Amino acid sequence: MALQSAALLPCAFSIHKEGKSSKDSCFFGVPFCDHIKADSSLKIKHGSRKQSVIRAEAVAATAAPTFAPATAQGKKTLRKGTVVVTGASSGLGLATAKALAEGGKWHVIMACRDFLKAEKAAKSVGMAKENYTIMHLDLASLDSVRQFVKNFKQTGRHLDVLVCNAAVYQPTAREPSFTAEGFELSVGTNHLGHFLLSRLLLDDLVKSDYPSRRLIIVGSITGNTNTLAGNVPPKANLGDLRGLQGGLTGLNTSSMIDGGGFDGAKAYKDSKVCNMLIMQEFHRRFHEETGITFASLYPGCIATTGLFREHIPLFRLLFPPFQKFITKGFVSEEESGKRLAQVVSDPSLTKSGVYWSWNKDSASFENQLSQEASDIEKARKLWEVSEKLVGLTD
């Protein structure tokens, strides 16, 4: 019933901006609900690896964590884990940082582009100072990514879990905007920035002595065309990656991965497909060799976050009640933070290569990715092209 309503309603809305209908119709490229049941595990295998430098407002560095002897039986107490969360200054990232910090078992590195905003955000949710460190990271600049990695390594901390959460979404943009290196902004930030970050920090995860090391890349239902939400136009489609191969510059080549005309909503969805493909490619290349858990997730529709900040005011007004009362896919920021925190630290979620979702009762399950989002050959090609674009290979 909720799904039927969801299927009908987007078509009933046509929101115009400056006389132009928003292509991102939908309740608009955004998850309708996460009640779409599915069940699957992804196939597994193995692989290889790599690393690199400029500016920042890094803070703090506490003593490198260690295993402390605890009980008389010689058992060890689990040291506090260190987790890096990108985009922890708002929404899902902030809620996750809060959930992890208040449990007392994690020190959260809030990897954010706006230091003051992050500091205010941490204070606003009551995070205790000793449980977090803010470090500057602008994913729309590969130099900044390299500098972040350098700064992190200089803190001398272990890296136990990396959460690639930050994202930009430009559903009403008529023209593309670009990262420092000239990549279309959504794919450049959400995918390429995180890809370089993950690659450069992989060695740190490998070196960690934490019992369960994890690399988590936040996905989305909107990139999965095997769902209702994923079928709302414009649909994600990476095509044969010809636009990405051309560098997404929008100059002599397309700014879209599939080589088509610019569409901000589609660029976001495409970037989420990249996130989910890359998680699986990490899994195939590195899980067996390193034991690291690679995972992705759809946290539910968190209709109140800043992700929709560039949407028109009417959308921002109607979207939360639409999700709450019509699709019933609404998830509060607090609940979504608990979900992602679960993927970070729950001992029962150690399976690698999984795309997690939650049912109506907030129980986690292994969800099934769309054909494109689980295309092994496309993932391999995406990995190789991305390596070239971020300067890891020639």
Ligand SMILES: NC(=O)c1ccc[n+]([C@@H]2O[C@H](COP(=O)([O-])OP(=O)(O)OC[C@H]3O[C@@H](n4cnc5c(N)ncnc54)[C@H](OP(=O)(O)O)[C@@H]3O)[C@@H](O)[C@H]2O)c1
């Ligand atoms: N909201 C949903 O319904 C929903 C559903 C499925 C998946 N997701 C996913 O959840 C994740 C978090 O989104 P959200 O809803 O929490 O949105 P949000 O509140 O807008 O959070 C996005 C975060 O990313 C940061 N960010 C953006 N560009 C950045 C850059 N260049 N460098 C570093 N950080 C940057 C933002 O920083 P500033 O604070 O400085 O802007 C912010 O902290 C995203 O991966 C999104 O795709 C969300």
